[in-house]
Amino acid sequence: xxxxxxxxxxxxxxxxxxxxxxxxxxxxxxxxxxxxxxxxxxxxxxxxxxxxxxxxxxxxxxxxxxxxxxxxxxxxxxxxxxxxxxxxxxxxxxxxxxxxxxxxxxxxxxxxxxxxxxxxxxxxxxxxxxxxxxxxxxxxxxxxxxxxxxxxxxxxxxxxxxxxxxxxxxxxxxxxxxxxxxxxxxxxxxxxxxxxxxxxxxxxxxxxxxxxxxxxxxxxxxxxxxxxxxxxxxxxxxxxxxxxxxxxxxxxxxxxxxxxxxxxxxxxxxxxxxxxxxxxxxx
Ligand code: G1P
Numbered sequence: 001x002x003x004x005x006x007x008x009x010x011x012x013x014x015x016x017x018x019x020x021x022x023x024x025x026x027x028x029x030x031x032x033x034x035x036x037x038x039x040x041x042x043x044x045x046x047x048x049x050x051x052x053x054x055x056x057x058x059x060x061x062x063x064x065x066x067x068x069x070x071x072x073x074x075x076x077x078x079x080x081x082x083x084x085x086x087x088x089x090x091x092x093x094x095x096x097x098x099x100x101x102x103x104x105x106x107x108x109x110x111x112x113x114x115x116x117x118x119x120x121x122x123x124x125x126x127x128x129x130x131x132x133x134x135x136x137x138x139x140x141x142x143x144x145x146x147x148x149x150x151x152x153x154x155x156x157x158x159x160x161x162x163x164x165x166x167x168x169x170x171x172x173x174x175x176x177x178x179x180x181x182x183x184x185x186x187x188x189x190x191x192x193x194x195x196x197x198x199x200x201x202x203x204x205x206x207x208x209x210x211x212x213x214x215x216x217x218x219x220x221x222x223x224x225x226x227x228x229x230x231x232x233x234x235x236x237x238x239x240x241x242x243x244x245x246x247x248x249x250x251x252x253x254x255x256x257x258x259x260x261x262x263x264x265x266x267x268x269x270x271x272x273x274x275x276x277x278x279x280x281x282x283x
Pocket of ligand 1: 200
């Protein structure tokens with residue numbers, strides 16, 4: 001049973017500068033909901049009760065966001081804005097959220113390692129804040145279901161366009177049942193010529209605690225950072241790892257085009273916005 005999720009949110013957000021100079025990229029909104037809330041809600045909808053967010057300097061806004069906000073709540077109450085009040089209160093009671101700080105931005109692998117003590121000796125989920133995934137069954141739940149069957153680490157994967165291969169962890173895998181790959185190798189952001197496939201890893205993983213030892217052994221890799229992908233590469237020497245081509249639509253909200261697409265698609269699904277937005281786009 002997977003009860004805990006780690007959400008790394010310590011990255012510097014350089015792709016969204018200057019906006020992210022003084023605000024966490026995870027707080028960028030898709031219309032009126034910050035990206036990180038989609039990820040937290042996905043974990044909760046998958047039955048996860050305990051969420052560990054890895055933060056860093058300049059990320060206080062995330063903690064404030066999931067905390068209560070007495071002044072705001074009083075203001076909304078006094079002004080009769082009950083609907084908004086309910087929404088604001090709901091956010092602070094979403095889940096049991098814990099925060100751990102990564103003192104230096106030493107990479108995704110290092111960020112996950114910070115959760116070791118809190119996770120302890122049980123399997124856990126990792127959800128990256130840049131990926132927003134719309135799916136009937138939450139993407140991480142799909143991986144958790146498969147974990148029940150295989151009891152081995154699971155990585156969400158998706159075919160990516162050739163020109164994007166060098167932006168992803170790429171697997172070399174064999175499809176052993178529909179949409180399930182046995183991972184023979186994994187490489188972080190290879191140049192297209194060196195990529196073993198165009199099957200990219202997406203920001204959803206289920207790990208067993210063994211990954212922590214592998215991260216500890218991982219030397220700095222791409223960008224001089226401790227890469228989670230490199231740690232998985234060590235892990236597959238000892239243990240089977242599977243990739244799963246999940247069902248759903250993924251938005252790379254950490255990329256400008258992906259972010260704009262997410263905003264447009266979400267607007268077109270909202271009753272309060274869709275007609276006017278559709279009309280505007282057509283025009
Ligand atoms: C990270 C990982 C990469 C993975 C990607 C998925 O990269 O390092 O392996 O494919 O997330 O979104 P980032 O996008 O943070 O550069």
